[in-house]
Amino acid sequence: MAALLIGGGAAAFAVAWRPAIAAIEPPAPKSFDPALVKRGRDLAALGNCTDCHTVRGGKTFAGGLPVPTPFGTIYSSNITPDADTGIGTWSQAAFRRAMRSGINREGQHLYPTFPYDHFTNVTDEDDDALYAYLMTRPAVHAPTPANQLSFPLDQRFVVAGWKLLFLRRGTYAPDSAQTAEWNRGAYLVEGLAHCGSCHTPRNALGAERAGASFAGGDVDNWNAYAINARSPSPVPWDTAALFSYLRQGWHPDHGVARGPMAEVVSNLSSVDERDVHAIATYMTSVFGAPTPDQMRRGNEVLAKAKAPAVPASQTEVPGASIYAAACATCHETGRPVPYGGVNLGLSTAISGPDPRNVANIVLSGIRPVEGERSPIMPGFANSMTNDQVAAVLNYLRSRFSNQPAWTGVEKTIEEARRTQTVSLQTSPPPHNAPADPTQRDKP
Template sequence: MARRLRIITGIAAVVLVAGAAAGFGVAWRPSIAAIAPPRPDTFNPDLVKRGRDLAAIGNCNTCHTVRGGGNYAGGLPVPTPFGTVFSSNITPDAATGIGGWPEAAFVRAMRSGVSRDGRHLYPTFPYDHFTNVSDADDRALYAFLMTRQPVSASPPANQLSFPFNYRPLIAGWKLLYFHGGDVPSDAAKGAEWNRGAYLVEGLAHCGACHTPRNALGAERVNAQFSGGEVDNWHAYALNDTSHAPVRWTAEALYAYLRHGWQPDHGTARGPMAEVVSNLSSVPDSDVRAIAAYMADISGAPAPDGKRPADAVAQPSPAVAAQADPAGAAIYAAACASCHESNRPLPYGGVNLALSTAVTSPDPRNLANIVLTGVGAVEGERSPIMPGFAASIDDAQMAALLNYLRVRFGKRPAWNDLDKAVRDARAAQAVSVAAREAPAESSQRGKP
């Protein structure tokens, strides 16, 4: 009996040691020796310029710049269901940034989500998309970042609950969900479509916001582009489940991504406003490629030959006013003069019967827009709208949103609208102060 117990104990010990060794082998990554920060003049100017365009497509400045901090110096809080992750400093500062990173370390971070010192990076840095970026584009990005102004700045410590604060567990997450080589390719669709697929599925990482996630924070591959959540905004579905009143065309998407607004679809707000601000400075061909690919994802528009605005049923103000008289009165006093002016964007308000914010099953975006408004872009022709956070209370806000839903959305009433309004107001002050920098034309050309 004792002999059998010793054998069983020995086998169990071997299994445990083997398991620990296997776990260590999966989680451990070697560090890469630091280098002296390369001089900016050692990089080809054309390569740096190309890297600048790629950084704009990747929206790098948005996540790696906190308001009041240095460009690309990190420190931006990224809320997750597991706690808050702070973005890293990616300036060429040797002590707190990536100045000591050789190109091989930068490429490993992009491809594998591993820092120069061998630590696994949290997937708030979307390396599950960046793994699809080519060697040439990684090299250009590295050249661009290494020629930025070094900023000495260390981000705050991440605020994650146990066990999510234990980085080796990320290796297990990667085994389950991190798979590269997912860029679709179809020679029959042409070079523009394939370029768009490469950008959307890689550096632009559109699915990171527009795809729902599972309980462990990974994108649900069976629901790609079906809509996601970011910073108390709902990232709309971009596939054939979209709630847009009219289908997106490649031309409409191009105008929206290039200018931040489109007459039949409205104005980019929230995190999407930051995306289009960056895209305004990149080559026209890349924006058209993204639009071509995403239009194909969203499905073909109805071939009835009508303008989108003509294809939408006219709203019924009388019925809506009966449903919510208080909301109707607020709309007449504060909204109708712009939204019923018959002036096209950007000089008038968007036709609310075409607004996805009104037809969406989630009221947060509409609440956010009414609260914060739409700021003008200095020196550019762009839509504007005042915010009403200080002029209407939560009950009035809910009445207005309900009226807009009934009159223009022609959809069932939103559930728990009062809570959505309270949450939007609570998040509004934080997001305005911490994340949304003023939309200035000078920012457009300096990604």
């Protein structure tokens, strides 16, 4: 028994222990090639790094953003080149190890809210470009708050067991049967862009469910829709529509990006459009060719959307009069987005599996992007009661979709109000520029 215990302990130690990597003096920003830094900036935008590592009103990349999980709250780390609280003493080797294996310079396991299960697919060259970019940002002294996890999950060595079960290193390989653009898109989606982190459901241990890639997930009280053949979009996606949506944040046949997705497309608006088109090309293949029934229904929805608008009814149907007074004046003008509201028959949110996204939009509205002609919508959190919002949501579902009625609408609205307050305090600001806009174009 003693031998077994000693052997088991030694095996567990071997699995969990990783050596520290020697600290270095923070490298001088001028030591990095400006072209490499610029490439790293684009890669950081593709990876949405700013929004996860910046709190509202805080310094860019200084970390501290709370990430709620079923196991507790984990705070994003400071990835500025500060020597004491950031990654200023990290070598390139230490940075690569964190990206590939989820282990920090000191040898501690990182929690998989940092999506190294995707970043393991990133090449050494791209890791080095990211390193160059981050090491040339302003250093910010900002200690990361302590994670709020219960025992034993607050012990980082536990993560080693999670990695044994779920971390697969170097899984991406180009497909010789596909085009160079498709392979570029696959590399980005499966790697740095880590789209599956939000759009794939997770198992009881918090790992992406095998066999359910892109089947839809949950993030920050938003539903990340299925972006495969199970997509709830009334109109099937194609490459052109997806490219426009990812680049501009909206498309007339699909609606407006909100919640965490708004942050993603904001970053994508600043990168090489060829990369965005490659992502759209790959994801179109993930959606798959629409079935004849999907094409028929999509054409019917589009035809109905292009028909002259019928004045909103103010019948005794619950929610109808509220919709006619508060919503129809924009959504039934016939003006195209962004000058008018999207035709709600085309809304993926209203055809989606639950009412969270619609509730969030009705309560918080859509803020315009500074300096651009972008969609805008007022929020009704202060002018509608929960019962009124519920009546509107149920009316929208019954009038503008062919899906069954939602359940738990009232509870969803209550949760949306609670999380809205927290989000306003902690989330990065809406933008088409980083929280520190002076840094966008500086190498």
